[in-house]
Amino acid sequence: EAGxxxxxxxxxxxxxxxxxxxxxxxxxxxxxxxxQQILGQxxxxxIQFQNNGVVDDSQLPKDRFSAERLKGVxxxxxxxxxxLEDSAVYLCASSLDIGAREQYFGPGTRLTVT
Amino acid sequence: xxxxxxxxxxxxxxxxxxxxxxxVYETRDTTYYLFWYxxxxxxxxxxxxxxxxxxxxxxxxxxxxxxFQKSTSSFNFTITASQVVDSAVYFCALxxxxxxxxxxxxxxxxxx
Numbered sequence: 001e002a003g004x005x006x007x008x009x010x011x012x013x014x015x016x017x018x019x020x021x022x023x024x025x026x027x028x029x030x031x032x033x034x035x036q037q038i039l040g041q042x043x044x045x046x047i048q049f050q051n052n053g054v055v056d057d058s059q060l061p062k063d064r065f066s067a068e069r070l071k072g073v074x075x076x077x078x079x080x081x082x083x084l085e086d087s088a089v090y091l092c093a094s095s096l097d098i099g100a101r102e103q104y105f106g107p108g109t110r111l112t113v114t
Numbered sequence: 115x116x117x118x119x120x121x122x123x124x125x126x127x128x129x130x131x132x133x134x135x136x137x138v139y140e141t142r143d144t145t146y147y148l149f150w151y152x153x154x155x156x157x158x159x160x161x162x163x164x165x166x167x168x169x170x171x172x173x174x175x176x177x178x179x180x181x182f183q184k185s186t187s188s189f190n191f192t193i194t195a196s197q198v199v200d201s202a203v204y205f206c207a208l209x210x211x212x213x214x215x216x217x218x219x220x221x222x223x224x225x226x
Contacts, residue, residue: 041218043214056213
């Protein structure tokens with residue numbers, strides 16, 4: 001069974017530029033999560049989708065971050081404009097449904113903002 | 115509010131030693147889940163174990179064992195006879211349920 005796929009794996013941009021990350025969850029998983037992991041810290045939830053609807057985006061900095069999951073499968077996370085403090089690893093995870101307990105994580109995208 | 119504390123930032127052991135990773139959590143929920151994840155240098159978080167708040171039975175799975183004590187809000191993780199491949203960052207997490215709240219992680223280094 002294929003795991004959670006993410007691309008790109010690495011991205012370097014200058015501050016004030018925009019960037020987008022892509023995630024393809026495990027087939028059949030209805031719930032998708034985006035986490036931000038700053039160096040030396042644990043992952044922090046940014047946004048949670050159930051199919052193509054947003055369940056929780058309370059920690060998403062909406063002035064610069066946006067995310068969508070249009071067809072209830074793939075998802076895109078965008079940052080515009082990026083700030084230095086956005087440098088982090090962005091992890092995508094999926095689970096069978098909102099009640100399922102195990103979340104399966106992708107390899108992450110390491111973003112460096114200079 | 116949900117909170118997970120991993121007081122140990124780094125642990126170094128020599129291969130074949132046993133090592134215990136500590137985790138203390140805070141929650142007002144009566145139903146919750148606790149997890150341990152492993153993050154090797156490749157960066158991917160690997161699910162290790164889940165425990166629900168009603169199941170305090172401790173378990174051993176191969177070289178891994180877990181000690182869940184609700185009275186002290188602790189969920190500790192032990193690796194017996196550690197191996198070099200166990201070197202990674204280990205995260206304890208709490209689910210309320212749905213979103214995961216992670217601790218800051220413990221970097222485990224196992225030397226040959």
